[in-house]
Amino acid sequence: MRCLVTGGNVKVIGKAVHSLSRIGDELYVEPTEDGLSLRAVNSSRSAYACFLFAPLFFQLYEEGSLDPDGETFRCKVLMKSFLGVFRSLPSLEKMVEKCLISLNPRASRLVVQLHCKYGVTKTHNLSFQECELLQAVFDKELCANTLRAPARVLVDAVVHFPVTLAEVTLGVSPAGKVSFRNYLDEETEPSRTMVTELCLSEDEFQDIQVQQQSHVTFCLKEFRGLLSFAESSNLPLNIHFDSPGRPAIFTLSDPLLEVHLVLATLSDPNSSSQVHSTTLQARPANGAFPTATPDDDFTGDDIDSYMIAMETTCEEGLGLPSSPTFPQRHPHPGAGLESQSSAMESDLEGAVPGTPPQKKFRSLFFGSVLTPSQAGTHPGPSQDVLAEDSEGES
Amino acid sequence: MRFRAKIVDVACLNHFTRVINTIAKLAKTCTLRLTVDKLYFILTDKVANGGVSMWCELNQGNFFDEFQMEGVAAEHNEIYLELTPENLSRALKTAQNAKTVKIKLTNKHCPCVTVAVELPSLSSSSRIVTHDIPVGVIPRRLWNDFREPSVPDFDVSIYLPVLKTMKSVVERMKNLSNCIVLEANLNGEMNLKIETDLVSVTTHFKGLGNPPWVSEDGSQNSTQDRDPESMAEARIDIRKLLQLLAGQQVNPTKALCNIVSKRIVHFILLHEEVSLQYFIPALA
Numbered sequence: 001m002r003c004l005v006t007g008g009n010v011k012v013i014g015k016a017v018h019s020l021s022r023i024g025d026e027l028y029v030e031p032t033e034d035g036l037s038l039r040a041v042n043s044s045r046s047a048y049a050c051f052l053f054a055p056l057f058f059q060l061y062e063e064g065s066l067d068p069d070g071e072t073f074r075c076k077v078l079m080k081s082f083l084g085v086f087r088s089l090p091s092l093e094k095m096v097e098k099c100l101i102s103l104n105p106r107a108s109r110l111v112v113q114l115h116c117k118y119g120v121t122k123t124h125n126l127s128f129q130e131c132e133l134l135q136a137v138f139d140k141e142l143c144a145n146t147l148r149a150p151a152r153v154l155v156d157a158v159v160h161f162p163v164t165l166a167e168v169t170l171g172v173s174p175a176g177k178v179s180f181r182n183y184l185d186e187e188t189e190p191s192r193t194m195v196t197e198l199c200l201s202e203d204e205f206q207d208i209q210v211q212q213q214s215h216v217t218f219c220l221k222e223f224r225g226l227l228s229f230a231e232s233s234n235l236p237l238n239i240h241f242d243s244p245g246r247p248a249i250f251t252l253s254d255p256l257l258e259v260h261l262v263l264a265t266l267s268d269p270n271s272s273s274q275v276h277s278t279t280l281q282a283r284p285a286n287g288a289f290p291t292a293t294p295d296d297d298f299t300g301d302d303i304d305s306y307m308i309a310m311e312t313t314c315e316e317g318l319g320l321p322s323s324p325t326f327p328q329r330h331p332h333p334g335a336g337l338e339s340q341s342s343a344m345e346s347d348l349e350g351a352v353p354g355t356p357p358q359k360k361f362r363s364l365f366f367g368s369v370l371t372p373s374q375a376g377t378h379p380g381p382s383q384d385v386l387a388e389d390s391e392g393e394s
Numbered sequence: 395m396r397f398r399a400k401i402v403d404v405a406c407l408n409h410f411t412r413v414i415n416t417i418a419k420l421a422k423t424c425t426l427r428l429t430v431d432k433l434y435f436i437l438t439d440k441v442a443n444g445g446v447s448m449w450c451e452l453n454q455g456n457f458f459d460e461f462q463m464e465g466v467a468a469e470h471n472e473i474y475l476e477l478t479p480e481n482l483s484r485a486l487k488t489a490q491n492a493k494t495v496k497i498k499l500t501n502k503h504c505p506c507v508t509v510a511v512e513l514p515s516l517s518s519s520s521r522i523v524t525h526d527i528p529v530g531v532i533p534r535r536l537w538n539d540f541r542e543p544s545v546p547d548f549d550v551s552i553y554l555p556v557l558k559t560m561k562s563v564v565e566r567m568k569n570l571s572n573c574i575v576l577e578a579n580l581n582g583e584m585n586l587k588i589e590t591d592l593v594s595v596t597t598h599f600k601g602l603g604n605p606p607w608v609s610e611d612g613s614q615n616s617t618q619d620r621d622p623e624s625m626a627e628a629r630i631d632i633r634k635l636l637q638l639l640a641g642q643q644v645n646p647t648k649a650l651c652n653i654v655s656k657r658i659v660h661f662i663l664l665h666e667e668v669s670l671q672y673f674i675p676a677l678a
Contacts, residue, residue, distance in 0.1 A: 160488045160523050191504040194481045195526040203517030 001031040001064035001073065001103040009057060010099045010114075012257070014086035015229050016051040021083045022225030023049050023261075028134045029110065030074040031063045031103070039134050040079065046264035047222040048136040057256040064103065073103065075128035077110055085112050085124045095120075103128075136262050140249045143240035145172055145214060148207035151230035151237050151252075157198050158224060167266070168223070170241070170248075171215040176202030183217045183266075206236055216241045217266040218248050226250055226261045233257075244268035395473055395531070397428055397499040400460040407495055410457045411486040412643045413450070413668050418479040419641030420448055420672070425532060425540050426507075428463050428473040431455070435479070436540045445675040446634055449542055456667035466534055473499070474537055476530035477507060485509040485525035493520060504528050543673065546660055548652035549626035551607055552578040554661075555599045557649060560586075561639035563597045568632050570595065573677055576635070576651075576659055577627035580604050580620060588632070605650050626655040628676040638672050646670075 005013055016038060020027060024040035024047075031037075035054040041047065055061040064073055086092060098115040109125040116122065140146075157180050161168060167183040181197040184190055202208050230237045230252055241248040245267030252259040401407045417424065417435045427434040437448035454461045465471035489495050489511040496510040506526040515521040532540075554560060563586060567574055571588040578584040582602040588595050638661060652660040661672040 156521075162484060191528050193528065194484070195502075196485070196523065197526075198521065198523045200521055201515075201517055201519040203519065204515060204521070 001036075001101075002060060002062040003031070003036055003053075003058045003101045004060035005057070005099040005101070006059045006097065008093075010096050011089060011093050012057075012233070013053070013099065014089050014092045015232055016053075016259075017079075017083055017086045018089070019225045019229040020049055020051065021079050023047050023222050025079050026076045027079045027082045028074065028076045028131060029103070029128070030072065032072055033063055036061070036101075041134060041136075042222070047219060047262070048134075049222070049226065049261045050136075050259070052258045054256045054258075059098075074131060074133065075103065075110065076131040076134075077126045077128045081124075081126045082112070085114070085122075085126075136247075138247050138249055138262050140238075140240040140251065143242045143246075143249065144211040145239075145241050146207065146209040147172070147178065147205055147239040148236050149205045149239075151227055151233070151235065153200065153204050154237060155227050155231050157200060158220065158227065160196055160198055161220065165220050167217050168220045169215050169217040170239070171213075172208070172210045173213045174210050176208060176210075178202065178205065178208070207238075214241075214243060215268075216244050216246075216248050218263040222261065222263055223250070226252075226259070229259070241265065395466055395499065396462065396464040397473060397497075398460070398462045399454070399458045399497045401457060401495045401497075402459045402493075404491070406457045406459075407486070407492065408490060409667070411483070411490065413452060414479060414483050414486060416641040416643060416670070417448075417450060418483040420637055421479060423476060423478050424448065426475045426477055426529075427540060428465075428475070430463055430471060438539055439673065439675070444631060444634060447543060447673045449671040451669050453667055470534055470537075472537075474532035474540065475499075475505075475507065476532055477527060481525070481527040482507070482509070485511075485527065488523070489513070499529075500526070502526050505531050543671065546652060546654050546658060548660065549620065549655045550578050550580055551605050551650060551652045552580075552582065552584055553603045553605060554649040554651055555584065555602060557639055557642050557645060561636070561642075564632060564636050564639060567595060567597075568636055572632055573629050574632040574635060575627055575629045576653065577625040578602075578651075578653055579625045580622040583625075585625070605648075626653040628653055628656055628659050628674075630659055630674045630676055634674045638674075 017027070020038060020040040024042045026040065028039040028041075029036070030039070033055075035052050035057065037050055037052045039048070039050040041049075095116045096114045097117060100111075100113040100115070102111045102113075104111075108127060110128045112124045112126065114122040114124075158168070161180070161182055165182050167185070169181045169183045171177075171179040171181065178200045179197055180200075182195060184193055184195070227237070233252065233254075235252045235254055238251045239248065240251070244265055246265065247262050248265050250261040250263070401410060421435075421437045425434075425436040425438075427436060431454060433452045433454055435448065435450040437446065439445045439447040463471070463473065465473050486495070486509065489509075491514065493512045493514055495512075496508075498508050498510070500506050500508045502508075505528070507529050509525045509527065511523045511525075513521040513523065564574065567586065567588045570593065571590050573588070575587040575589070576584070577587070582600065582604055584599045584602055586597045586599075642663065644665065646663040646665050648662070648664040650662050652662070654660070656676050658676060659674050661670075661674070663670045663672070
């Protein structure tokens with residue numbers, strides 16, 4: 001793979017990496033025929049982002065040859081290392097004229113070369129790991145509610161919340177009222193914490209489609225990461241969401257770039273749309289949701305069922321309408337399978353301690369890579385099987 | 395008990411915000427006393443505060459366009475609230491370009507001071523941000539705890555040097571020691587000293603001037619008998635002093651301190667519309 005980025009687009013890539021660094025510790029790089037995709041996911045699998053740069057974004061775009069299995073090469077690098085190349089955005093803008101990203105599977109490095117002014121060339125050789133496909137399964141067409149607004153409006157909205165605030169609740173009503181409020185989790189005492197609410201009128205939005213009154217609560221940190229990218233790109237931001245518990249999808253697009261951020265939302269234990277009996281503890285911040293009694297269903301939840309859940313979705317995934325940006329993948333046949341599934345297992349085990357125990361976000365569902373034979377052995381389930389952490393909170 | 399107030403003028407809002415920011419730097423929680431004419435921010439000298447006390451007084455008319463207060467009872471037409479000034483500071487921080495800011499006492503899940511900010515927006519209707527700050531209502535039987543402290547019987551009263559200079563001196567001293575000795579005399583001289591096993595550093599200020607105090611019965615202040623060269627000193631916690639100096643966002647019109655030797659230092663900072671008194675006890 002070889003991609004050459006020139007001029008102002010270098011800063012765009014830099015900003016994208018900064019945005020992705022708010023999400024996860026590893027950057028997944030995948031050159032496809034639709035363009036170069038940069039993705040990240042957080043350790044608790046509750047946030048996922050993908051930046052897809054079309055071939056025309058680059059002055060030169062060579063996807064690279066497919067490997068003998070017909071798969072494009074994909075790898076992941078340490079976010080810290082990749083971010084280090086693009087750390088200072090002002091100096092990127094001032095000094096860097098061209099950026100060449102090349103990947104040679106046979107060599108063991110991802111090479112990022114910055115061609116700067118005055119004849120200076122900085123070459124960064126980053127080590128990478130081959131990796132499994134990272135793909136969240138979601139479909140924004142299935143979301144009942146959509147908002148579209150210039151990023152500026154949303155930036156101005158979240159500025160009223162403290163930088164340390166973890167989660168924010170977005171509320172909409174069919175009357176066209178949109179509100180953001182800081183979320184108080186069950187650990188916080190309501191009589192001691194300041195509650196901030198911002199109300200925006202529908203005039204501030206370019207588009208609002210709301211089917212019924214709903215609230216969703218998601219992590220502000222990752223959202224802010226996307227907002228800062230959106231603000232500099234001047235593109236309107238679309239928010240697609242549904243009922244509490246189902247992921248919220250944030251998108252930006254233009255002919256050269258498509259950005260998706262998918263965030264898990266806190267589930268409302270009494271919501272009638274909830275499919276699963278595994279519940280989250282979510283005490284209402286303001287009485288909007290009744291207090292739930294904790295339902296500890298985690299005894300049955302073990303790694304095996306998690307793995308099964310993933311297989312299931314992969315199978316289901318083949319049937320779902322595919323979003324244009326994420327073409328369905330064919331299961332990766334056998335040879336590398338064992339190492340891949342053990343990688344997933346260790347990912348899972350690694351994920352559990354990383355999950356903040358009091359935040360029970362449903363993890364997003366990822367397509368797994370399995371042989372067709374393995375994929376065939378399970379009952380047809382509902383569309384999104386959400387896997388809880390096996391660490392339950394009593 | 396009712397309280398509603400509104401600020402419309404941008405300059406008043408900025409000024410009020412600066413006062414709140416200063417208070418927030420001095421106290422984690424404090425008492426807000428509301429009367430018909432004034433607002434007071436009070437901190438009493440509990441051990442938890444390190445014995446520090448604070449009395450800050452504002453004339454409401456200088457800040458608010460509308461101010462309605464109904465106290466707990468007709469003959470006690472005041473309200474005493476316990477609040478965290480940092481919350482108020484945060485609420486006002488992003489309100490600096492607001493069209494109006496309303497502050498009122500409400501009862502949501504608990505008594506709150508609600509700050510409602512109306513912000514300009516591109517659309518026809520304004521953007522509203524509300525901040526509900528939980529407060530505690532202080533019952534009347536405890537009001538006596540919050541009386542205005544009297545000016546102590548000081549040994550020396552002296553004007554402070556330019557606060558910015560004093561702050562940068564104290565800031566550097568903070569790295570060397572936890573206590574600082576503040577001494578001054580009636581000749582307009584002040585020294586700031588730190589002493590550790592390894593080093594002692596003294597900064598001398600001269601020509602500061604001593605404010606003329608006249609006691610209530612009109613007689614000359616007893617300090618007139620004092621030898622003008624003799625220093626009154628107090629050893630105080632350097633962080634408390636720095637908190638006071640660092641919190642000042644605007645240069646006061648008048649800044650002075652009264653030293654009771656080895657007992658307490660009483661700082662008075664006067665601005666046009668705000669007066670702040672701060673007491674730092676001497677360390678043993």
